Amino acid sequence: MDLQHFLNHNPESLAQYAQTVQQTQKLIQDCLSQQERVFSGLSPATLSEFLTQKILPEQGIPTQQVLQEAVEAIFSHSIAVHHPDCVAHLHCPVLIPSLAAEMLISAFNQSMDSWDQSGAATLLEQNLINFMCQLYGYDANADGTLTSGGTQSNFMAFMLARDYALQQRGFTSQLHGLPNLAGRFRILCSEVAHFSVQQSAAILGLGMNAVVRVKVDKNYRLCSCLLYTS
Ligand SMILES: Cc1ncc(COP(=O)(O)O)c(C=O)c1O
Incomplete structure (x- = not known):
């Protein structure tokens, strides 16, 4: 060429x-x-x-x-x-x-995965994330990442929540994999939540059955007392 x-x-x-x-x-x-x-x-x-x-x-x-x-x-x-x-x-x-x-x-064509591959763009991404953290009222320990869309956002959120819950109980998933304890983790979400919630649970080793769908009212608000049993 x-x-x-x-x-x-x-x-x-x-x-x-x-x-x-x-x-x-x-x-x-x-x-x-x-x-x-x-x-x-x-x-x-x-x-x-x-x-x-x-x-x-x-x-x-x-x-x-x-x-x-x-x-x-x-x-x-x-x-x-x-x-x-x-x-x-x-x-x-x-x-x-x-x-x-x-x-x-x-x-x-900058690559923000490391500073030596982009220079200013890496810092811009970090500045944008800091700004968004402040906008949503998070403290200075907050951090974030930009994702490609809803599916990846849901996946990231569940992965962070899973790892945090494990860490609180003395496990690091990156080192130990998933302990038996993870079989008891549950994700509560609206019955009309996007299917990427189940997908994420499957990929994260929690299994689709870990997702508990919560009934919604006519305005699609979660009904705190009405849980599906399966
Ligand atoms: C609530 C919700 N979450 C996630 C997704 C998936 O988003 P994406 O196609 O950006 O992965 C959608 C898309 O319809 C959605 O409506």
Whole structure:
């Protein structure tokens, strides 16, 4: 692969970057302006016929052609999250400044898992977490981490709670694994809680049966006295 395909300080690379970004931006604008409905309406069977390009072709294809094909086969048959008829399950219309942020993030490609791989970005992440801890009224011992979404957040929360409960009883799961005692741990959650609660319990070695679902009232508030027995 030619070196100019990698983003760097050389004029050829910078010119290719500018050209590719402009072409991509134009394709996105064209695609969005043509999306008149929330979805094109194609059935899964018809749509899969559109997706005939090889995932990994033997020969490389010019970036512009890949982008064009991606728009035709994929993005013009995506859900239009910005459309007034689209009711979001989770994801909403995109904020334009966040698109600028995504460009910066992907162009500079920092890795925050250690300071020597990012410099300022590691400190920024820590500052953000400190700020959030303060915002929620936690003391100076508080810490945190950014996760990819709800499933990972639930998993992290249960792992920390499990390890804290074990530590209080003289066990360190990283050293000892799970003692018999862990078989008595229970997670109480609403009967309408997301299935990632059960999933996390399974992965954390507590088992799905450790999850006790608590009934909710008509406003989905936990009813403290009404527990399911199974
Ligand atoms: C309450 C709740 N928790 C967790 C999740 C899972 O989130 P994610 O898809 O970000 O892992 C969802 C997603 O629907 C949710 O509604």
